Amino acid sequence: MTRxxxxxxIASRPVWGTLLPxxxxxxxxxxxxxxxxxLIDLAKxxxxxxxxxxxxxxxxxxxxxxxxxxxxxxxxxxYIGPSFDAAEPRIKRMLADARMGLQIFLTGTEGLxxxxxxxxxxxxxxxxxxxxxxRGSVARRMQCVHCKGFTEDVMTDPFVCAHxxxxxxxxxxxxxxxxxxxxxxxxxxxxxxxxPQKELYS
Amino acid sequence: xxxxxxxxxVRVADVIKVNDLVTRFRFVRRDGREMPxxxxxxxxxxxxxxxxRTRLNPYSLMSDPxxxxxxxxxxRRDDVGRGxxxxxxxxxxxxxxxxxxxxxxxxxxDLRASKHLMLAGGIGITPFLAQIKQLGHAGGNFELHYSVxxxxxxxxxxxxxxxxxxxxxxYYDDRKQAxxxxxxxxxxxxxxxxxxxxxxxxxxxxxxxxxxxxxPESAVHSEEFLAPQSGKPFSVELARSAKTxxxxxxxxxxxxxxxAGVEAPYLCRGGACGQCETDVLAHEGTFIHNDHWLTEDQRxxxxxxxxxxxxxxxRRLVLDR
Numbered sequence: 001m002t003r004x005x006x007x008x009x010i011a012s013r014p015v016w017g018t019l020l021p022x023x024x025x026x027x028x029x030x031x032x033x034x035x036x037x038x039l040i041d042l043a044k045x046x047x048x049x050x051x052x053x054x055x056x057x058x059x060x061x062x063x064x065x066x067x068x069x070x071x072x073x074x075x076x077x078x079y080i081g082p083s084f085d086a087a088e089p090r091i092k093r094m095l096a097d098a099r100m101g102l103q104i105f106l107t108g109t110e111g112l113x114x115x116x117x118x119x120x121x122x123x124x125x126x127x128x129x130x131x132x133x134x135r136g137s138v139a140r141r142m143q144c145v146h147c148k149g150f151t152e153d154v155m156t157d158p159f160v161c162a163h164x165x166x167x168x169x170x171x172x173x174x175x176x177x178x179x180x181x182x183x184x185x186x187x188x189x190x191x192x193x194x195x196p197q198k199e200l201y202s
Numbered sequence: 203x204x205x206x207x208x209x210x211x212v213r214v215a216d217v218i219k220v221n222d223l224v225t226r227f228r229f230v231r232r233d234g235r236e237m238p239x240x241x242x243x244x245x246x247x248x249x250x251x252x253x254x255r256t257r258l259n260p261y262s263l264m265s266d267p268x269x270x271x272x273x274x275x276x277x278r279r280d281d282v283g284r285g286x287x288x289x290x291x292x293x294x295x296x297x298x299x300x301x302x303x304x305x306x307x308x309x310x311x312d313l314r315a316s317k318h319l320m321l322a323g324g325i326g327i328t329p330f331l332a333q334i335k336q337l338g339h340a341g342g343n344f345e346l347h348y349s350v351x352x353x354x355x356x357x358x359x360x361x362x363x364x365x366x367x368x369x370x371x372x373y374y375d376d377r378k379q380a381x382x383x384x385x386x387x388x389x390x391x392x393x394x395x396x397x398x399x400x401x402x403x404x405x406x407x408x409x410x411x412x413x414x415x416x417x418p419e420s421a422v423h424s425e426e427f428l429a430p431q432s433g434k435p436f437s438v439e440l441a442r443s444a445k446t447x448x449x450x451x452x453x454x455x456x457x458x459x460x461x462a463g464v465e466a467p468y469l470c471r472g473g474a475c476g477q478c479e480t481d482v483l484a485h486e487g488t489f490i491h492n493d494h495w496l497t498e499d500q501r502x503x504x505x506x507x508x509x510x511x512x513x514x515x516x517r518r519l520v521l522d523r
Contacts, residue, residue: 126421
């Protein structure tokens with residue numbers, strides 16, 4: 001499943017779009033896993049744009065399934081890295097060197113788009129110079145409101161915080177600054193009384 | 203009551219000729235109190251009692267927003283306009299009593315910007331004078347590119363270049379100098395916002411060039427006050443007030459509605475803010491839309507008019523007012 005229609009939700013939840021070619025003086029594309037397919041689609045629609053773009057790609061669990069096709073789509077530069085944490089200094093440096101006229105394209109999981117969006121906004125990029133498209137896993141990046149630790153790729157509600165071990169309820173409340181949803185202790189009143197776990201969007 | 207329709211009774215403290223076309227007016231409150239604070243880019247609507255006519259014209263506040271002792275405006279004389287600027291230049295003397303509106307800002311700085319890139323043409327310099335003073339207090343990062351016809355007509359050029367020699371760039375038309383916009387747009391740090399105030403051609407040029415260089419609309423701000431255009435007189439039925447009025451050749455529809463004693467909302471009186479948007483109940487004829495507010499679709503729909511600047515040519519116009 002690479003495309004997913006998210007149910008309507010509360011206002012803080014981002015609405016992901018569809019990547020479209022746009023005029024600009026520089027182009028930065030950041031994608032993970034199935035997000036590569038959205039970039040390949042974009043390259044078909046606008047090969048010149050892809051040829052001028054700097055692409056950061058994190059295959060995650062997909063290995064080389066998309067990376068060869070992405071390379072064949074002809075990006076200006078292509079970096080393939082093992083994780084967002086590994087790519088973060090590179091992305092920050094690219095943003096520090098960037099000028100107005102930069103167009104940013106983010107695609108893949110919500111966690112990837114959220115983190116990259118937070119870096120881009122912190123660097124001063126206008127929000128309407130950033131496009132997004134969700135592809136692949138619907139897992140969420142969650143922040144525990146108690147210990148502030150982030151748990152990546154959460155697929156179930158409730159879940160156990162990877163840092164402090166509390167049982168957390170998955171809220172729709174989204175922080176643009178962190179690029180993460182909020183997780184709140186689900187059994188604070190009655191420790192040990194935990195609702196049955198279910199898969200997100202099931 | 204909205205801010206722009208609250209009035210301040212003022213006395214003209216100074217009338218100072220800046221150059222052949224521009225005169226500066228300083229207003230203090232008649233009750234001796236302080237002026238309301240404002241933010242750079244705000245304007246005030248000045249009431250001009252000219253015989254039995256009342257004109258209401260918007261002017262950008264150019265004084266320091268932190269100075270609450272007085273407001274200053276600069277008025278450029280327009281010899282072929284409807285007479286508001288001529289009235290200010292010829293009739294208004296120090297000591298005169300006038301009425302101005304509370305300040306309204308439709309052209310404020312976006313203080314999240316990492317840098318403010320200001321582009322001024324001619325008298326379009328006035329809102330930037332206040333904004334630059336405001337940024338001066340906060341140590342804000344700005345750059346002004348100011349295009350004037352000649353050195354003699356370059357209002358406040360000396361003051362600006364003396365205070366900010368590294369931030370102010372002046373271009374003289376008579377020396378064939380022009381802002382190299384494409385080059386300017388390509389070197390700006392992320393988070394830069396553009397502000398443009400000047401003639402319509404300049405504003406359109408900046409929006410168009412910025413779009414072509416990948417700048418999002420949210421980072422490009424502009425202000426152009428349209429003076430209401432003169433035109434053929436026409437009559438209008440005001441359905442709610444049960445009145446029929448005639449809009450004179452040199453009068454705006456909004457002014458005619460006000461002259462009939464009907465209260466109508468407004469803020470900018472220059473086709474920019476949208477406050478005076480009025481529903482059209484019936485019409486037989488052609489609208490002469492002069493505003494920046496209505497969309498193409500709304501214009502085609504013939505259900506709305508902006509009475510501050512727009513007119514009508516036809517047999518019958520009925521408004522919900």
